[in-house]
Amino acid sequence: MSEKTTFTGHRGLDHxxxxxxxxxxxxxxxxxxxAPEGVATRLGGMERKGGVGLPGLSEPExxxxxxxxxxxxxxxxxxxxxxxxxTMKHNPRLNEKMARLPGFSDVxxxxxxxxxxxxxxxxxxxxxxLMELTGMPAVAMSPKAGAHGELCGLMAIRAALEARGEAGTxxxxxxxxxxxxxxxATAAAxxxxxxxxxxxxxxxVDLAAFEAKLGDDVAGIMLTNxxxxxxxxxxxxxxxxxxxxxxxxxYCDGANFNAIVGRVKPGDLGVxxxxxxxxxxxxxxxxxxxxxxxxxxxxxxxxxxAPLPYVTSTGGELKLVEDEQSSDADPFGRMVAFHGQMGMFxxxxxxxxSHGSDGLRQVAExxxxxxxxxxxxxxxxxxxxxxxxxxxxxxxxxxxxxxxGVETLDFAKAMIDExxxxxxxxxxxxxxxAMLIEPTETESKETLDEFIGxxxxxxxxxxxxxxxxxxxxxxxTPRRRLDETTAARKPVLRWTPPAPAQAAE
Amino acid sequence: xxxxxxTPDDRxxxxxxxxxxxxxxxxxxxxxxxxxxxxxxxxxxxxxLEVDRALSAMAEKNTAAGSVPFFVGAGAYKHHVPSSVDxxxxxxxxxxxxxxxxxxxxxxxxxxxxxxxxxxALLTGMDVANAxxxxxxxxxxxxxxxxxxxxxRNKAVLSGNLHPHYRAVIETTSKFAGDAVVxxxxxxxxxxxxxxxxxxDTSCVVIQYPDFFGHVGDLADIAAAAHAEGALLxxxxxxxVSMGALxxxxxxxxxxxxxxxxxxxxxxNYGGPYVGLFATRQKYVRQMPGRLCGETEDVDGxxxxxxxxxxxxxxxxxxxxxxxxxxxxxxxxxxxxxxxALLGEKGFxxxxxxxxxxxxxxxxxxxxxxxVELLTPAFFNEFTIRTSKPAADVIEALADKGILGGxxxxxLMPGNDAVSDLIIVAATEVNTDxxxxxxAAALTEVLS
Numbered sequence: 014m015s016e017k018t019t020f021t022g023h024r025g026l027d028h029x030x031x032x033x034x035x036x037x038x039x040x041x042x043x044x045x046x047x048a049p050e051g052v053a054t055r056l057g058g059m060e061r062k063g064g065v066g067l068p069g070l071s072e073p074e075x076x077x078x079x080x081x082x083x084x085x086x087x088x089x090x091x092x093x094x095x096x097x098x099x100t101m102k103h104n105p106r107l108n109e110k111m112a113r114l115p116g117f118s119d120v121x122x123x124x125x126x127x128x129x130x131x132x133x134x135x136x137x138x139x140x141x142x143l144m145e146l147t148g149m150p151a152v153a154m155s156p157k158a159g160a161h162g163e164l165c166g167l168m169a170i171r172a173a174l175e176a177r178g179e180a181g182t183x184x185x186x187x188x189x190x191x192x193x194x195x196x197x198a199t200a201a202a203x204x205x206x207x208x209x210x211x212x213x214x215x216x217x218v219d220l221a222a223f224e225a226k227l228g229d230d231v232a233g234i235m236l237t238n239x240x241x242x243x244x245x246x247x248x249x250x251x252x253x254x255x256x257x258x259x260x261x262x263x264y265c266d267g268a269n270f271n272a273i274v275g276r277v278k279p280g281d282l283g284v285x286x287x288x289x290x291x292x293x294x295x296x297x298x299x300x301x302x303x304x305x306x307x308x309x310x311x312x313x314x315x316x317x318x319a320p321l322p323y324v325t326s327t328g329g330e331l332k333l334v335e336d337e338q339s340s341d342a343d344p345f346g347r348m349v350a351f352h353g354q355m356g357m358f359x360x361x362x363x364x365x366x367s368h369g370s371d372g373l374r375q376v377a378e379x380x381x382x383x384x385x386x387x388x389x390x391x392x393x394x395x396x397x398x399x400x401x402x403x404x405x406x407x408x409x410x411x412x413x414x415x416x417x418g419v420e421t422l423d424f425a426k427a428m429i430d431e432x433x434x435x436x437x438x439x440x441x442x443x444x445x446x447a448m449l450i451e452p453t454e455t456e457s458k459e460t461l462d463e464f465i466g467x468x469x470x471x472x473x474x475x476x477x478x479x480x481x482x483x484x485x486x487x488x489x490t491p492r493r494r495l496d497e498t499t500a501a502r503k504p505v506l507r508w509t510p511p512a513p514a515q516a517a518e
Numbered sequence: 519x520x521x522x523x524x525t526p527d528d529r530x531x532x533x534x535x536x537x538x539x540x541x542x543x544x545x546x547x548x549x550x551x552x553x554x555x556x557x558x559x560x561x562x563x564x565x566x567l568e569v570d571r572a573l574s575a576m577a578e579k580n581t582a583a584g585s586v587p588f589f590v591g592a593g594a595y596k597h598h599v600p601s602s603v604d605x606x607x608x609x610x611x612x613x614x615x616x617x618x619x620x621x622x623x624x625x626x627x628x629x630x631x632x633x634x635x636x637x638x639a640l641l642t643g644m645d646v647a648n649a650x651x652x653x654x655x656x657x658x659x660x661x662x663x664x665x666x667x668x669x670x671r672n673k674a675v676l677s678g679n680l681h682p683h684y685r686a687v688i689e690t691t692s693k694f695a696g697d698a699v700v701x702x703x704x705x706x707x708x709x710x711x712x713x714x715x716x717x718x719d720t721s722c723v724v725i726q727y728p729d730f731f732g733h734v735g736d737l738a739d740i741a742a743a744a745h746a747e748g749a750l751l752x753x754x755x756x757x758x759v760s761m762g763a764l765x766x767x768x769x770x771x772x773x774x775x776x777x778x779x780x781x782x783x784x785x786x787n788y789g790g791p792y793v794g795l796f797a798t799r800q801k802y803v804r805q806m807p808g809r810l811c812g813e814t815e816d817v818d819g820x821x822x823x824x825x826x827x828x829x830x831x832x833x834x835x836x837x838x839x840x841x842x843x844x845x846x847x848x849x850x851x852x853x854x855x856x857x858x859a860l861l862g863e864k865g866f867x868x869x870x871x872x873x874x875x876x877x878x879x880x881x882x883x884x885x886x887x888x889x890v891e892l893l894t895p896a897f898f899n900e901f902t903i904r905t906s907k908p909a910a911d912v913i914e915a916l917a918d919k920g921i922l923g924g925x926x927x928x929x930l931m932p933g934n935d936a937v938s939d940l941i942i943v944a945a946t947e948v949n950t951d952x953x954x955x956x957x958a959a960a961l962t963e964v965l966s
Contacts, residue, residue, distance in 0.1 A: 030629070032636075034636060039864070042865045046872060049875045052882075053878065054875075054878065055874075055881070057895065057896025061764055065761070067637070067858065067863040068862055069862035069865075072860060075602065076602050078859070079630070079856055083610075084611060085611075086618075086624055087611075088613070088615040089614040090613075090614045091611065099616055101616055105521060107566050107570065109608060109613075110570070114577035116576070116579065116580040117788065119582040119785060120580050120582060121596065121922070122593075122788050123593070124583070125917045127914065128922065129580045129581070130579045131575075131577055131579030131580040134576050134579065138576075158844075194834070194839070195833075195842045197836040197837035198836055202694070203694045245545075247547045249549070250552070275554070276553065277553065278552070282549075282552055298613045298849070299614070301624075301627040302618065302649075303848040306790075338932045349687060352788060352789040353789065354787075356785075356787040356790065365560075367569050368519070368521070370557055372562075381544050382533070385544055386532045429620065429623055435620055455521055457528075458523075490623055491623075491625050492625055494622065495815070495822045504803060506810055507635050508632070
């Protein structure tokens with residue numbers, strides 16, 4: 014690779030971009046605001062003394078800064094993003110347009126409810142879709158992310174146990190080893206102890222080990238289905254029944270609902286609570302890591318404990334219930350100020366309506382078909398961890414790299430030079446050197462064929478001993494491999510003025 | 519089905535490669551009884567025009583804040599957001615990217631998170647900040663959990679003038695974690711004696727600034743009282759624009775500052791998505807919840823950024839993690855960072871001054887109305903009035919006249935008779951002289 018040095022440090026269109034704090038002039042400003050008229054203040058002597066320390070920049074400088082930063086990011090709109098367990102699918106811009114209608118974006122959570130009937134209607138309509146698609150009788154809308162939804166589900170379970178007078182005795186939650194890391198963290202945050210269930214050779218919950226752990230102190234199980242190995246838990250009905258027979262509840266992590274939407278109703282599987290990541294299944298954009306939204310569908314047993322606030326419908330009239338006094342049920346409390354991620358609700362409903370009941374079924378089928386196509390096409394080149402069929406993601410591991418000196422991480426970094434965002438690596442933990450590929454339903458066969466070709470080329474290259482291609486990768490990116498160890502050992506989490514500037518103050 | 523690229527031919531070919539006869543073969547692990555063959559009770563797919571029409575009809579039933587004289591606050595605020603903010607956050611490379619797990623191709627997200635963390639630390643007067651939480655209320659609850667970890671105690675003392683929703687979120691979390699909460703009664707006079715509640719079991723004191731009724735006051739005494747007992751002071755700021763005019767909690771001795779960042783760059787969105795700000799002292803960095811972005815170098819020695827200190831997080835420590843949070847409000851942080859970059863020092867302090875001035879003018883106009891008493895002598899952009907008629911009725915009557923005049927305290931404190939005649943009123947830079955005059959005139963009619 015030629016490493017031409019430039020005078021500026023820029024490389025063609027790839028600009029070196031300083032921090033905003035290293036630019037700017039005190040007097041500059043990117044907004045025009047009128048000067049205050051100077052009426053007497055009523056700050057009670059609490060006036061700020063001294064400046065904040067923000068740089069002054071004009072509007073064009075700010076625009077250029079952030080456009081240049083954007084150009085250092087990979088994105089689903091720019092290319093294939095097969096990040097397993099994260100579900101990076103096409104984000105329709107219609108959804109963005111709808112979320113920005115002033116009637117949705119410019120309404121305040123505490124303005125009189127008489128002035129927001131359309132907002133209540135939207136929440137109620139989205140809830141109807143979620144309940145119908147999951148076959149569940151109730152939904153809690155306010156959780157702000159998948160992990161927040163998990164917390165909601167476990168709190169509802171805890172509240173139900175309290176109502177039964179068993180909160181003190183049922184303290185153990187069973188969590189399979191392959192669970193998302195948030196599952197055990199959530200159970201612990203809710204005051205439960207976590208008991209891990211091992212996986213079988215075929216990547217599923219070990220039924221015998223699970224049954225051996227059941228007892229009067231079990232509050233419930235947290236199971237991900239389809240699971241993090243990309244597989245459907247065949248014994249899910251048995252697991253649900255066994256947990257119920259022993260007096261526990263069944264929490265299903267619904268992060269992977271997009272694999273079964275329109276084909277399977279979780280309500281038919283014996284689920285008591287399941288969160289739905291609207292951003293994954295219903296395409297609200299991930300936005301660099303958030304915001305998400307995690308409504309939780311609930312069974313009849315848990316529905317009365319759903320948190321505040323919620324929308325009810327009596328004779329077609331919608332009402333917002335915000336406090337315990339006005340509630341007919343037994344809400345376990347409030348998880349968040351206000352009503353949840355309204356902006357995400359609009360986007361998700363827009364996506365659902367665009368697909369309709371017929372299209373959502375096709376979503377699951379195409380997501381599963383694409384994953385199995387990748388699995389079938391690469392299983393002789395890479396090593397598939399489990400026998401197929403898989404659901405919406407295909408799991409490989411590093412056995413095919415044995416003896417090459419190339420690690421999973423190196424393989425992933427080499428994909429970057431080929432123009433791909435790497436798949437998820439080292440997760441799930443149950444297989445060594447995991448590589449989890451999730452194509453999603455919005456990728457064409459042509460895209461998958463190109464990707465499969467690239468993966469095969471890389472695998473051949475590794476086996477042929479071209480170690481340098483992997484060890485040095487990526488080479489064609491705005492930054493090459495970064496020193497994460499020093500970043501963690503000596504954390505620098507903010508900009509501080511350089512020493513001479515401090516001395517001058 | 520415009521979002522689905524596969525053709526029927528593609529599907530057949532792909533099934534052939536897989537060695538499956540039909541789609542059903544791929545769902546073979548699903549118990550037969552649970553396979554849905556019938557249609558759902560939901561409409562079929564619709565075109566862009568039809569969806570637009572249906573959702574627009576719903577949106578039009580709502581009264582948008584920008585369409586009326588608007589004075590509603592209590593934790594979310596109507597501000598002007600420059601056009602370039604929304605344009606920039608909709609750039610594909612920001613909007614449609616994921617968590618920056620591969621830093622080499624995510625420097626855009628990582629660098630703005632680093633800038634965001636710096637801005638939040640500067641605004642709050644603290645050493646360090648994280649890459650955001652869901653919103654102000656969840657940030658506040660996480661702060662309490664963090665204080666428990668730092669002090670190895672588990673009793674939180676909450677000011678009665680903490681936003682009732684923030685209080686409720688803390689109470690919910692604490693109830694399930696088995697922690698204790700001592701919450702004072704709301705005190706519209708702003709003179710509650712919180713120091714007397716602190717003892718050797720107290721892990722933290724949570725106080726709002728400006729408080730729920732709008733009062734601003736010095737926090738140094740309460741910080742000293744907390745520290746004297748080995749407790750931390752947590753300060754919650756629902757209106758972050760106030761930091762352009764007021765002394766920071768950092769300089770008054772706060773240990774953790776949480777705030778709602780919606781005011782900068784983000785729309786009202788009927789309650790979300792919002793952006794929780796979280797800042798603390800350097801010595802507590804490793805106890806902070808949430809994502810963190812840190813500076814480092816790449817193998818060529820070039821400065822770059824990575825997510826860091828993930829050993830605190832759920833995907834490493836599982837049930838021992840500092841919290842179960844595995845996300846941040848990335849795009850909302852970006853909007854915040856861009857808007858604040860546009861404002862800069864001059865714009866931010868001026869925006870704060872304009873907000874305060876707008877509130878002073880409004881308070882001046884409303885306190886002249888017969889039947890109105892101003893209860894907040896010192897405030898930023900929000901204050902409380904007592905009205906001669908029940909506040910909830912007054913707000914409805916104002917809404918009928920096309921004015922959204924604030925939040926009746928009774929909506930957030932149901933069952934508390936002492937607040938039934940209180941309205942919390944917010945003013946910002948978007949209010950005009952005409953808006954304020956219209957409010958005063960309408961209130962005069964309603965109270966007469």
